[in-house]
Amino acid sequence: MVFDEGGVCLSRLFDFAGGTGMGYSQPEPLLSKNKVTLPPNLMRKALPRWPRLSEPEMVRHYTWLSRRNFGIDTGFYPLGSCTMKHNPRVNEVIAQLPGIADIHPHQPEHHLQGLLSIYHEMQHMLAICSGMDDVTLQPVAGAQGEFTAVRCVQEYFRKRGETQRTKVIVPDSAHGTNPASAAMAGYDIVEIPSLENGRIDLEALKAVVDDTVALMMITNPNTLGLFETDVPEASDIVHAAGGQMYYDGANFNAILGRTSPGLMGFDAVHFNLHKTFSQPHGGGGPGSGPIGVKSHLAEFLPSPVVKKRPIVGDEAKFAVDDMWYTWYEPEHTIGKVQQWHGNAGAIIRCWAYYRRYGYGLKDMSEHAVLNANYLRHALHREAKKADVSHMFVDGAEAEVAKHEFTISLQPAKEAVGVSAMDVAKGLLDMGYMAPTVYFPLVVPECMMFEPTETESRDTLDTFAKDFAQVLKVDPQTLHEAPITTPVRRVDEVYAARNLCLKHPFDEE
Amino acid sequence: MVDQLPNRGLETEMLKEMGFSSIDDLFSDLPEHVRMSEPLPLPPPQSEEEIIADARRLLGANLAMGEAVSFLGAGIYRNYVPASVFQLITRGEFLTSYTPYQPEVSQGMLQAMWEFQTLISELVGLPIANLSLYDGSTAAAEALTCAVRVHTRKATQSNTVYISELVPPDRMSVMHNYCQGAGITLKVLKHNADGTLDIDSVHSAAGSCGVYVEQPNPLGILDGGLTQIKEIIGKNTALIVGVQPVSLGLVEAPGNYGADIIVGEGQPFGSPPTGGGPIYGIFACSKPYLRLMPGRIVGRSIDVDGKEAYCLTLSTREQHIRRHRATSNICTNETLIALMGAMHMSLLGPEGLEHLAYRNMTACVLAKQKLSEINEISVPHISSAHFNEFVIELPRSAADCLKYLDSVGIIGGFDLNRWYEGRNNWLLVSVTDQTKAAEIELLAAHLAVWCSMKEVFA
Incomplete structure (x- = not known):
């Protein structure tokens, strides 16, 4: 012990x-162990010191x-920008069926008609929801989707001979993955400042757009949870200079069935299936990051995508309906971004999730937005009742938020020295996961809430009351929080200065 | 549908309290001309029972490898994952958590990942491991860019890495996509006729940023020559070795013959094949690469009371801090699958790992022996030791042979013509700890039948 x-x-x-x-x-080996011969210099000398x-x-x-870990199943998880919604358990049961768990990506098409038909259905559904023409399910995470789309655009311009396009524009409020993904593809990053309310600055955009720009990357709703009403104009500006528009789908949960990246003028989009649909995120992954593109980019997608055609001959005995689902290699494909067919297991779960909603995906988004606005309202209401409404302000002026919203605890910081981090740790003591803190950077002492559509009004009301109570706690106690968690504030500086990245064993 | 939306039926009340009259008010900020005017042209919602019935019907149309006799590997392997792994991973505290940004309530996952790092470090013989990349191919690709970041300034062949010519085209394609943006040139290292690496060709890689080889190589060969590479290329060129982790129960850890970075498909530990994902990529390295490596890493620290505690560390390499100067764009990774890997490795223990490796290797020895007894079939690399797979050369095309075997319920292997042009008659036969002696006999019998056919089967 x-x-x-x-x-x-x-x-x-x-x-x-x-x-x-x-x-x-384990069973015994098929032959006695002495039948195994290895080059002498490849014989392992000492087994790993595993427990x-x-x-x-x-x-x-x-x-x-x-028991020392907090998940959505444990309690309310309003982590802004992460869309931590409930994961229906039937999806887990389906993902364990041998027809998905025990299949190999190199099996021939007639062994995988069920999988391919589900891929096709997902490609089709995502194209409809996003207003795009073609979809690939290969990228395995949102960031990889971004990278994949940037690569498609890059090859598109190379094919057109527009190699002078070396720049990608990202707003300063963008997720860090946007500039990182574009830089990985070899682009120079041009960051444009947001307006004070966090919105896109069209004048700043105009100032940097020219024929050296390949792409602009935007999230809409933006990282403050606000709908960027100027996106169609931004799109016109970039397109007029021959550039492409990229939609970061991290916040897609807010708009399904209400608008689409296609309608807003985008050429390419990635989806975070694990957020908008459902794949338990298990401590940071797995995910799935398909991309959709307009037709001019379709032949650059990674290979393969799934197409269908009517069945012929004896295919009927393997087919799931009257169509044959087949892998297709796009003519100018960028190749592969993951060696296999993407995160098939995650895609299956998201398919099950989608089937539960069908055209009602619109209801899902409406409830996500309803809950976010309600929580914003309830936070102010309860703060007023508890006489702590002077402690925070909205992160951005807006009549309505979308699926998430921000507040600034700058007033609390100035008045009593309580930071967003202090409040976050106080919330942990109340049994909640803390909202996202200090992102986006444009809001001082920022706290970002995303309740998702799967939380009840009671939960939102109770959380709002508890939030107000945290703001009433005396500052010294909040600096000390949390006190009820398995450990108290962890010393991250100590961790970085005294690197201990594995068990030291005895000798080290 | 109500089951997923607890506030269905409460919309009006909630809106009224906020001073709105309809849900449309919440979308009033959408410009008129971008609004979707028609309902989504999608089918109606389904109940849980209907979904699971459809899932069973569609996925039931796939041929699970367990329903056939399978010799297909080529990078993804059938294996046994103990029952307790599947049971434990369903614990909601693990399953439904996010990236541990609040370490005080994420100690379970953080400690488990720190333990995973230790398990991998011990397995491969290097001091540092991250907590997973997407798969083996992206891990290999990120290893190349990492090697260039570390070495290119001093390299006489700057921005250049050398890769074994046997690396499968799909994996090579991922490497190309990851490397082209940084202007990295990928050059190939030749192999000998017996499938081993041409050690002389390694001399050409001296002065470059890195050398990437695999052990076992894509033909299943365990290549003793790889232990000489580090001496040839020296310390200013990274030796990157791709591994099948189970093999390391018998095969020397590459960290002990000079590897600087070790990558691989973690899948055989903890994860069924799952059509190739989600699985996880292993990434381990030595100290000089630590600050320029991709991915998340957990450190052991203390809390304000001095208690043992864990947190993410060295985050300044990552995209959420460093943005376009980050060492990688990775954010979402494969933590949950890596956790399954950690659970599997914990259950194995050192002796269990060795036993598992023996099971894989003896199956390979037996299969090689049985198939080489067929007159029309040769085993081109028969004198080498193999892990998991080996090549057989057939009298006619491997594609035709696979069609015949399929007709008798055998997934016969991988047609190497898909990787290597002109290798029409090469079949890559894979066996694992799940392969039974009777299955090998069955394959041998049917191969003999196919060989005796006078014309093409299909």
């Missing part, structure tokens, strides 16, 4: 060193760890 400084019993994997070293029994746990010990260790 190992105890921490506070006397709490710890479970540490590398303290388990005894036992048989076989947490699950030795029996199954009961292993189960208890990971159960212990899980």
Whole structure:
């Protein structure tokens, strides 16, 4: 037994060193071990110093760890920009079926008609929702989707001989992945400042747009949760100079069935399927980041995408309907961004999620926006009741928010020295996951809330009351928060200065 | 549909309290001309029962490898994942958490990832491992750009890396996509007729930023020559080795023969094949690469009371801080699948790992022996040691052979003509710990039948 400084019993994997070293029994090898020969210099000299746990010990260790972790299942998770919605459990059951779990990406098409038909259905649905012409499901994360789309645009311009287009424009309020993805593809990044209310500055845009610009990347609703009404104009400005428009779909949850990137004038878009649809995000992944493009970019998509044609001959015995689903290599494909067919397991879960809504995806977005606006309203209402409304202001002036919104705790900071981080830690003590803090940077002492559509009004009301209560806590106590969590504030500077990135074992 | 939206039926009340009269008011900020005027042309919503029935019907139309006899590998392998892994991963505290931005309530996942880093570090023989990239191919691609960032200033062949010519085209394509933006030139290293790396060609890589090879290589060959590379290229060129992690229960950890970066498909630990994703990419490195490496990493620290605590560290490399100067654009990764890997590795223990590697290798020895007994078939690299797979050379095209085997319920392997032009008759046969002796016999019998046919099967 190992105890921490506070006397709490710890479970540490590398303290388990005894036992048989076989947490699950295995059959004997097909031949005796001495039939195996290796080049002498490739014989492993010492086995890894892995722990030795029996199954009961292993189960208890990971159960212990899980109890020191917070998920949506544990409680309200209003983490802005991350869309932490409920994950329907039927999706997990479906993802374990052998027809998805036990299939190999190199199996021939007639072994995978079910998978391919689901891919086709998803491509079609995403194209409809986004107003794009073609979709690939290959990118496995939002950032990889961005990178993939940037690469498609890059090859499109190379093919047209417009190699002078070396720049990508991103607003300063953009997610960090936007400039990182464009830079990875080799572009120079031109950052344009946002207006004071966080919105796109058309004058700043005009000042940098010329025929050296390949692409502009925008999120709409933007990272403050506001709809960028000037996006169609921005799109006109960029298109007039021959550039392309990219829609970062991180906030797509807000607008399904109400508008689309296609209607707003975009040429390419990525989806964060794990946010807008559903894939449990398990500590930061997996995800899925398909992209949609207008027809002029379609032949540059990564290979393969799924197409369909009527069945012929004896294909009927493998087909799932009267169509044959087939892998297609786009003519000018950029190739591959992941070696296989994307995160098939995540795509299946998102398919199940989509089927639950069908055309009602619009309701999903409406409820996401309803809940965000309601929470914003409730926070002000409860703050007034508790006499703490002087502690924060809206992060941006707007009559309505979309699926998320920001507040600034700058007044609290100035009045009593309480920071957004203090309030976040106070909320942890109340049993909530904290909202996103200090993003976007354009809002001082920013706190960003995204309740999602799967939270009840009662939860929102209770949270709003508790939030007001946190603001009533005396500043010194808040500086000390959290006190009820498995550990208290973690020293990140210590971690960086005294790097300990693995178990030190005895000798180090 | 109500089941997912708790506030259905409360819309009017909630809107009224906010001073709105309809849900349209919440979208009044959308300019008229970008509004969608028609309902989404999609089918009606389904109940859970209908969805699961459709899922069973559609996914049931796929041929699961377990329903056939499979010898298909080529990078993704059938394996056994213990039941407790699947049970534990459904714990909502793990399953439904996000990136641990609030470490005080994310200690479970943080500690589990720190333990994962240790498990990988021990397995490959390098001191540092991140908590996963998307897959083996992106891990390999990011290793190349990392090597260039570290070495290009001192390199006589700046912005240049050398890659084994056997690397499959799909993997190579990912590398190209990741490298082209940085202006990196990919050059190839030749292999000998026996499938091993041409060590002489490695001399040409001296002065470049990195060398990428695989152990076992894409033909399944365990190549003893790779242990000489580091001495040839020296410390200013990174040795990057792609591994099949299970093999390291028997095969020397590349960290012990000079590898600077080790990558690989983590999938055999913890994850079924799942059509190729979500799986996870392993990325490990030595200290000189730490500050320019991609991906998240967990450090052990203390809290304000001095208690042991864990948090993400060295984040200044990452996109949310460094933006376009970040070492990678990665944000979402494969943490949950890496956690499954950690659980599987924990259950194996050192001896269990060694046993598992023996099971994989003896299956390979047996299969090689049985198939080489067929007169019309040769095993071109028969004198080498193999892990998981080996090439057989057929009297006619591998594509035709696969069609025949398919007709008798056998997924016979991978047609190497898809990777290597002109290798029409090369079939890559894969076996794992899941392969049974009777299945090998069955494959041998049917290969003999196909060989004896006078004309093409299909």
